Amino acid sequence: MWRSVVSSSERTLRMADPTVRPISAADITTWDYEADVVVAGYGIAGVTAAIEAARAGAEVLVLERTGGWGGAASLAGGFIYLGGGTPLQKACGFEDSVENMKTFMKAALGPGTDDTKIDAYCEGSVDHYNWLVDAGVPFKESFWGQPGWEPPYDDGLMYSGGENAAPFNALVDPAPRGHVPQMSEKKTGEQGGGYMLMKPLVETAEKLGVRAEYDLRVQTLVVDGDRVVGVVAKRYGKDVAIRARKGVVLAMGSFAYNNEMVRSNAPRIFGHPAASIEAHDGRAIQIGQALGADTAHMDATEVAFFCDPQLMVRGILVNGRGQRYIPEDTYPGRIGQATLFQQDNQAFLVIDEAAYDEGMNAESSSAQLRAQPTWVAETVEELEAEMGLPAGSLQSTVDLYNRHAAEGSDPVLGKKSEWVKPIVGPFAAIDLRGRTGGFTLGGLKTTVDSEVLHVSGAPIPGLFxxxxxxxxxxxxxxxxxxxxxxxxxxxRRAGISAAR
Known part of the structure; x- marks a missing residue:
């Protein structure tokens, strides 16, 4: 079907993968499939790209490496971060503004955020919510206000980024922006809100005439001069060439399950992927890089913290020196990052018996993350010794916390007063060392219109x-x-751009 020239020096590089290199269109003798826009990956980015490309009049073909649509999105809790005054926010009694959303996102998602993207995202957020609803995505007009990773029921709105916790609640007026598609009988990791996000979107794509081919694993890009004109994939070991008359959209997920890429770029989560799928092998990034594409924030990672937030808010989190380091009522992903990045993955939850019992009986979407106490003692001094902490360290931490908790305040870290209560005996501690995992956030550098950028700063023609x-x-x-x-x-923007 084509020829590939590999030098002898390249063959000696055992770790090199020559199959990611682009192939010249002149070397393709037969195109197995053709379409105006070819989308690689049938997750959330792929399906929205397909919809918009089809609505723009393009013939669209989606290639999916597995046997069905969905990707990581269909297994996710389903949160879509939206704000600026969506109809759901208003229905639940919350006011939000585009400027407040921008301020929070630039503060919480940095350092080094792409402010042009955040501005576009926030300014288009209400329209994006309406677009999803028009495509059939259901949202229940109810708010879940308890701590947790996600609502345990079918509520549609929740705080999902620590907006209402220190330090962000003092920066701008907090508003919940975690929008969750309505889903009954949820099973985390199997069928959650993400399924009810993907299902109506795929149905919308199918009604628009979008075609899909499954069990096709994209290997590399096909170029004609400096323009991307297709992809080469494998199906059951056979090479398949797919021509894109207008553009190719890469929507193949992260590199969380590519050990070499993680080791090289984000080593702190090496060996601990979470909230991801094995199909996220970084192939899209590699084939883009082989064409000269730029990347950004390859070291950035989300970090999950494996403890039920209903327990965490009722105790205090301390590090390996017995000191508190983060408000326990903030977004648990923020706790995960602080624990892994700043505390050497060392964390313990110190809690008293009454608070522990209350937390264990609270409604939660993550009851599977609850744990029995590792140590129990009648005094903080005894607990400190059993935990192996420096003498006096935990005692001074609890004394300081209790002194202010007696007045319902936490001037040290700013935990909200509703969760601030003195810790009284008997005492317990849960060992949370190493209880983190995550997925990668970096990847190909793109414009606000989803054009992939060459290292020179110019868009790569035909690639989105x-x-x-x-x-x-x-x-x-x-x-x-x-x-x-x-x-x-x-x-959506990738589909529109590719269809042009």
Missing amino acids: AAGRCTSGVCAGGYASGTSLGDGSFFG
């Missing part, structure tokens, strides 16, 4: 990308919903 294979609105920090929100928002 969206979703977790790109560097989106998150540069370092994270809020639940920014992956599905970013992927769907810029996926």
Whole structure:
């Protein structure tokens, strides 16, 4: 079908993968499939790109490496980060503004955010919500206000990024922006709100005439001069060539399951992928790089913290020196990042018996993350010794916390007064060391119109990308919903751009 020339020096590089190199269109003898726009990946970025390209009049073909649509999105909790005054926010009694949303995202998702992308995302957020609703995505007009990773029921709105916790609640007026598609009988990791996001979008794409081919694993790009004109994929070991008459959209996910890429770029989560799928092997990034594409924030990662927030808010989190380091009522992903990045993955939850019992009986979407106490003692001094902490360290931490908690305040870290109570005996501690995992946030550098940028700064003709294979609105920090929100928002723009 084509020829590939590999030098002898290249053959000696065992770690090199020559199959990511682009192939000249002149070397393709037969095109197995053709379409105006070819979309690689049928997750959230792929389906929204397909819809918009089809609405723009393009013939669209989606290539999916697995046997069905969905990707990581269909297994996710389903948060879409939206704000600026969406109809759902208003229905639940919350006011929000585009400027407040921008301020929060630039503060919480940095350092080094792409402010042009965040501005576009926030300014288009209400329209994006309406677009999703028009495509059949259901949202229940109810708010879940308890701590947690996601609502345990079918509520449509929740705080999902620490907006109502210190330090952000003093920066701008907080508003919940975690929008969740309505889903009954949710099973986390199997069928959550993400399924009810993907299902109506795929149905919308199918009604528009979008075609899909499954079990096709994209290998590399096909170029005609400096323009991308197709892809080469494999199906059951056979090479398949697919021509794109107008453009190719890469929407193939992150590199969380590519050990070499993680080791090289984001080593702190090496060996601990979470909230991702094995199909996220970084191939889209590699084939883009082989064409000279630029990347950004390849070291950035989301970090999950494996403890039920209903327990965390009722105790205090301390590090390996017995000191508090973060308000316990903030977004648990923010706790995960602080624990892994700043505390050497060392964390313990100190809690008293009454608070522990209350937390264990609270409604939660993550009851599976609850744990029995590792140590129990009648005094803080005894607990400190059993935990192996420096003498006096935990005692001074609890004394200081209790002194202010007696007045319902936390001037040290700013935990909200509703969760601030003195810790009284008997005491317990849960060992949370190493209880983190995550996925990568960096990827191909793109414009606000989802054009993939060459290292020279110019767009690569015919190549577009969206979703977790790109560097989106998150540069370092994270809020639940920014992956599905970013992927769907810029996926739409990728489809529009490619159809041109």
